[in-house]
Amino acid sequence: MATLLDIQGLTISFPNATPVKDLSFQVAEAETLAIVGESGSGKSLTALALMRLLPKTADITDGSIRFAGEDLVNIPEPAMRERRGRDIAMIFQEPMTSLNPVLTIGRQIVEVLRLHRGLTRAQARREARDLLDLVRIPDPDRCLDDYPHRLSGGMRQRVMIAIAVACRPKLLIADEPTTALDVTIQAQVLELLDRLRRELSLALLLITHDLGVVGQWADRVVVMYAGRKVEEAPPEPLFNDPLHPYTQGLLAASPRLHDDLHYRDSRLSEIPGSISSAVKEKGCPFVPRCPQRRDVCRTVFPDTTMAGLGRSVACHAVTPTIATGPSLHDAAVRL
Amino acid sequence: MTLLSVSDLTTTYTSGRSAVHAVDGVSLEIARGETIGLVGESGCGKSTLGKTILRLVEPSGGRILFDGEDLTALSEAALRSRRKRLQMVFQDPFASLNPRQTIGEILSAPLAVHGVKSRAERQRRVDDILARVGLPPDSARRYPHEFSGGQRQRIGIARALILEPDLIICDEPVSALDLSVQAQILNLLAELKQSLNLSLLFISHDLSVVRYLSDRVLVMYLGRIVESGSHTQIWHRPLHPYTKALIDAVPDPTRRRYAAPLPGDLPDPRSVGGGCRFAPRCPIATEICRTQDPALRAAAAGHHVACHHAEPALVS
Numbered sequence: 314m315a316t317l318l319d320i321q322g323l324t325i326s327f328p329n330a331t332p333v334k335d336l337s338f339q340v341a342e343a344e345t346l347a348i349v350g351e352s353g354s355g356k357s358l359t360a361l362a363l364m365r366l367l368p369k370t371a372d373i374t375d376g377s378i379r380f381a382g383e384d385l386v387n388i389p390e391p392a393m394r395e396r397r398g399r400d401i402a403m404i405f406q407e408p409m410t411s412l413n414p415v416l417t418i419g420r421q422i423v424e425v426l427r428l429h430r431g432l433t434r435a436q437a438r439r440e441a442r443d444l445l446d447l448v449r450i451p452d453p454d455r456c457l458d459d460y461p462h463r464l465s466g467g468m469r470q471r472v473m474i475a476i477a478v479a480c481r482p483k484l485l486i487a488d489e490p491t492t493a494l495d496v497t498i499q500a501q502v503l504e505l506l507d508r509l510r511r512e513l514s515l516a517l518l519l520i521t522h523d524l525g526v527v528g529q530w531a532d533r534v535v536v537m538y539a540g541r542k543v544e545e546a547p548p549e550p551l552f553n554d555p556l557h558p559y560t561q562g563l564l565a566a567s568p569r570l571h572d573d574l575h576y577r578d579s580r581l582s583e584i585p586g587s588i589s590s591a592v593k594e595k596g597c598p599f600v601p602r603c604p605q606r607r608d609v610c611r612t613v614f615p616d617t618t619m620a621g622l623g624r625s626v627a628c629h630a631v632t633p634t635i636a637t638g639p640s641l642h643d644a645a646v647r648l
Numbered sequence: 649m650t651l652l653s654v655s656d657l658t659t660t661y662t663s664g665r666s667a668v669h670a671v672d673g674v675s676l677e678i679a680r681g682e683t684i685g686l687v688g689e690s691g692c693g694k695s696t697l698g699k700t701i702l703r704l705v706e707p708s709g710g711r712i713l714f715d716g717e718d719l720t721a722l723s724e725a726a727l728r729s730r731r732k733r734l735q736m737v738f739q740d741p742f743a744s745l746n747p748r749q750t751i752g753e754i755l756s757a758p759l760a761v762h763g764v765k766s767r768a769e770r771q772r773r774v775d776d777i778l779a780r781v782g783l784p785p786d787s788a789r790r791y792p793h794e795f796s797g798g799q800r801q802r803i804g805i806a807r808a809l810i811l812e813p814d815l816i817i818c819d820e821p822v823s824a825l826d827l828s829v830q831a832q833i834l835n836l837l838a839e840l841k842q843s844l845n846l847s848l849l850f851i852s853h854d855l856s857v858v859r860y861l862s863d864r865v866l867v868m869y870l871g872r873i874v875e876s877g878s879h880t881q882i883w884h885r886p887l888h889p890y891t892k893a894l895i896d897a898v899p900d901p902t903r904r905r906y907a908a909p910l911p912g913d914l915p916d917p918r919s920v921g922g923g924c925r926f927a928p929r930c931p932i933a934t935e936i937c938r939t940q941d942p943a944l945r946a947a948a949a950g951h952h953v954a955c956h957h958a959e960p961a962l963v964s
Contacts, residue, residue: 351826465913466690495689495853496897500909503899522827525899566831568860569900575879576683576838576861581831587796588826602828 314341322376347531355540402477406489408469412461419457444475467498539591539598605630657710670696672871683848685862735808739820741800745792752788798829877951887958
């Protein structure tokens with residue numbers, strides 16, 4: 314599949330902080346790439362940067378965001394406004410705060426269709442009805458005239474998705490789309506996103522803190538920690554054989570449903586400390602919490618090293634072991 | 649030995665003319681030193697149940713026996729002195745700590761309320777509890793904003809523990825925390841619970857967390873307990889279709905894509921009809937489910953289910 318989005322060396326700065334540093338990754342057409350990380354990892358800022366919706370005090374200070382071959386970092390705002398919604402769309406965690414509470418659902422979808430696709434009011438209304446049908450809203454005709462507060466959380470998120478795909482974007486960014494939802498509803502929404510990905514052949518950039526979601530729905534995963542990409546891999550090798558100490562710690566610390574861990578006989582393994590300790594670090598931000606830290610980690614952020622098909626990792630401690638790993642007969646290739 | 653015994657508890661919220669039974673005839677028991685996990689989706693009444701047990705929300709019916717005494721019959725003043733033994737830890741460590749008080753003030757307030765007069769004694773117990781929950785001794789002089797989310801939840805736990813309670817109700821204590829910090833807090837709760845022989849009512853929507861920390865599990869749906877059983881019974885032999893659907897819906901990173909998710913939403917609690925409340929979403933519902941409300945019945949020793957079609961478990 315052709316590369317749709319190519320981010321190279323993206324750096325986002327605030328006047329006194331750099332929450333995203335030298336971030337590179339690609340998204341192919343119609344694939345699902347997940348970015349995982351905890352709060353403070355820079356994953357949501359990255360998404361906002363792609364939409365050029367960063368807060369006023371933040372700036373893209375380095376790097377490029379090539380979307381379908383065009384660098385979005387420097388195109389003028391009116392041109393960006395055309396891309397937004399039409400080529401790249403975004404949905405957020407809390408659908409209630411993204412929907413206008415005083416406008417009917419129909420009005421809010423029609424607005425997008427008229428603006429970006431130049432439809433007449435009647436055409437737009439028909440199309441809006443079809444979109445609600447596409448996202449499997451029961452009784453779409455009634456829903457058009459409903460106000461957001463009348464819908465459940467899951468239904469609201471479906472409406473947001475309908476608005477997002479109204480212009481058939483090539484890329485849909487979903488920032489924690491199911492975090493506010495219950496597990497049974499979460500499953501419905503993720504399944505819907507995946508079906509739309511296939512039917513409309515849109516690429517999905519799924520931003521989440523939930524490893525379970527990642528494993529089940531992503532084609533590839535980028536793990537971020539304190540503004541850096543620390544590991545990238547398809548979900549299977551990532552979960553079976555995580556390379557970065559942070560990824561290893563994260564997987565070990567999650568009481569997964571299908572593990573038979575119980576408090577009466579075993580402790581959960583923990584990552585000591587918290588992400589706030591990364592602020593002072595000049596080298597690798599994970600140093601204060603890392604069980605495998607060395608002297609070099611305090612001063613130099615490690616290069617990203619290829620570690621097999623579609624895999625890479627940025628860690629001083631990992632490189633030597635990859636070279637001897639059984640599945641990777643070729644020595645690690647420096648990027 | 650039973651510490652808490654709740655029978656037929658009902659909590660009703662009224663707005664205008666409509667009334668909602670957020671908790672609808674719930675009975676449960678918690679033994680000393682036992683952890684009960686209470687799972688369910690938002691709106692099922694699990695938090696209301698927790699608050700009603702403490703009478704932070706007044707029940708509209710039923711009894712709450714705590715160590716043999718009926719809490720529902722107590723006056724407000726008498727209740728206050730009993731609350732010393734029943735404490736609560738809340739979900740949001742940012743919202744539940746007063747930003748203008750130091751940690752020392754936050755932690756010694758309950759001691760002062762409950763009659764620890766000597767300042768030195770209060771100071772000693774604050775230092776003691778800070779050490780127990782793994783916070784540095786100088787924390788007492790600092791303010792909540794100086795702490796991370798995980799540390800604030802430690803403060804919340806310290807505040808609940810400082811009166812040496814017998815029962816702690818934890819309402820989603822780790823949901824607001826990052827994964828890397830969740831494990832720290834779960835380990836702390838497990839450790840404190842065992843060393844202090846505490847009973848816990850652990851309320852959560854997160855099945856993997858409940859699975860780790862519970863001895864027995866209650867599954868709640870629209871104000872009712874639909875299944876209860878031991879940790880092993882619920883995870884290995886779930887009987888209620890809702891419990892099965894909940895377990896299935898938890899994304900498992902090692903399994904790729906699951907079976908069709910449970911359809912529909914939690915219905916409006918004001919509009920529940922006469923039949924089983926789960927029937928509209930249930931994959932195995934039949935005519936009887938739409939007309940008759942199933943009662944909670946024993947399916948095996950210690951395993952109860954409210955379903956017309958739950959297969960009878962083999963009693964050995």
